[in-house]
Amino acid sequence: MNVLIINGPNLNLLGIREPEIYGRQSFEDFLPDLISMFPQHSIETWQSNHEGEIIDKLHSAIAKIDAIVINPGAYAHTSVAIADAIKSIAIPVVEVHLSNIHARENYRRHSFTAEACKGMISGFGLDSYRLAVLSLEKMS
Numbered sequence: 001m002n003v004l005i006i007n008g009p010n011l012n013l014l015g016i017r018e019p020e021i022y023g024r025q026s027f028e029d030f031l032p033d034l035i036s037m038f039p040q041h042s043i044e045t046w047q048s049n050h051e052g053e054i055i056d057k058l059h060s061a062i063a064k065i066d067a068i069v070i071n072p073g074a075y076a077h078t079s080v081a082i083a084d085a086i087k088s089i090a091i092p093v094v095e096v097h098l099s100n101i102h103a104r105e106n107y108r109r110h111s112f113t114a115e116a117c118k119g120m121i122s123g124f125g126l127d128s129y130r131l132a133v134l135s136l137e138k139m140s
């Protein structure tokens with residue numbers, strides 16, 4: 001499978017940002033481990049802090065990518081536009097969150113984008129990404 005991982009706003013600061021919630025490892029440090037867990041798949045990663053860029057990236061996956069893992073960051077809780085983009089592409093998408101969004105502030109408990117996804121994995125730190133790739137592999 002060609003897997004695309006999309007990370008949304010502020011996830012470029014993983015390892016530095018609120019480490020008590022999101023951990024002390026950067027995504028760049030974690031990525032080689034993730035890639036080595038799935039030698040049978042090609043895994044591409046991409047990050048943006050901008051809603052429109054995330055929508056463009058989802059569109060650009062059409063006919064090129066087999067499966068998408070997305071951590072929309074805070075856009076999960078606000079972006080009908082990203083949810084619509086996920087619905088517009090015929091590619092299975094799994095949403096991930098490092099933190100358990102149901103165990104945090106009320107405003108994080110709802111995800112517009114997860115409604116458009118095959119499923120959501122939340123609360124397992126960076127391991128959420130491994131679990132998402134595994135679930136997409138089983139779906140394929």
Ligand code: DQA
Binds near residue numbers: 010
């Ligand atoms: C997050 C959860 C969101 O509520 C938050 O805005 C983030 C990170 C997570 O991975 O736990 O930026 O998506």
